[in-house]
Amino acid sequence: MVRVFAAVAITAICSCVSEPLPVGQTISVGTADHGYLHDPVRLEDRGDGYRRVRPGEGTRFGTPTLVGAIERAAREVADAFPGGHPLRVGDLSAPHGGAHSRHRTHRTGRDADLLFFARDAGGMAADGHDWLRFDHLGLATLRDRVFRFDEARNWHLVRTLIMDDHARVKWLFCSNELKARLLRYAARYEPSPQAVVRATWVLHEPRRGDSHEDHFHLRVGCGSNERTLGCREQAPHWPWLSDTASKEDSSASDAASDAYLVRWLFAEEHVDQRRDIAGRRFDPAAQPTSIVGRQVGQLLVFVRRAPDQYARVLGKLVRQGGDR
Secondary structure, eight states: OHHHHHHHHHHHHHTTOOSOOOTTOOEEEEETTEEEEESOEEOOSEETTEEESSTTOSOOEEOHHHHHHHHHHHHHHHHHSTTSOOEEEOOOBOTTOOOBTTBSSOOSSOEEEEEOOEEETTSOEEOOOSOOOOOTTSEEEETTEEEEEOHHHHHHHHHHHHTOTTTOEEEEEOOHHHHHHHHHHHHHHOSOHHHHHHHHHHEEOOSSSOOOSSEEEEEEOOOHHHHTTTBOOOSOOOGGGOTTOOSSOHHHHGGGOHHHHHHHHHOGGGHHHHHHHHHHTTOGGGOOSSHHHHHHHHHHHHHHHOHHHHHHHHHHHHHHHHHO
């Protein structure tokens, strides 16, 4: 009976593949929690700006998109903050993906755990080799030592990942309290309003399982060639990851641009929707149906919760919106 069930399960996964998988090409087949990994890429135990938490252990495989995103982001943070400790990288996927004893997901090479950057009580960069659980004050304790959440380096990691055109970052799971700290920091210091808008959506506390108080859970999306070979990803589909959007085609990228969001927010014909969005306080059970409406709703919530910190970014968005 077990063999029959296993055969049915494998058949169900493989049924989404429209043609034989090419030899030598990495393909993520299925969804993050139900699938496998074909011809994966290995993340080395150490590289520029990163170290693996479990060197030598086999949960180190992913797609080129995932592995490349980690390597580029770690290198960028190390270059921006010289002399600090490297990014600690936890689990990716097993050599062929599939179920893993430590994870419900991590099955198709598109997930990775990234430990938070930390500072010690004196403000110096601390080695993040331990899984430190940070509270709403950004503090963690371990063996009578106190650590602080490093907003500067953690934000630089986030903004590097979400602004990387090749990374296709779908989610960066973390707790709501740490998300708030990162967005407050970004509102003060981040020069790119688009990075703040993207982070508002991509940073997310998952509804099920761990609240992610001790690490980022990075998930990347499928490339267009992978989707034709069985890679599947659930909604939402961020407009800036659209295969048809390009920097030269303003009509395709309007939904992802800050100026478009600002024009939508202040347009007279949207006054009723704007009032409705603000009144709902971004209730997940009553979200606006359009991606633009949801983005504006989240922006309004952020403005209401942190008006002083967000004023600079919002002002820049308004100026940009008026110039176009």
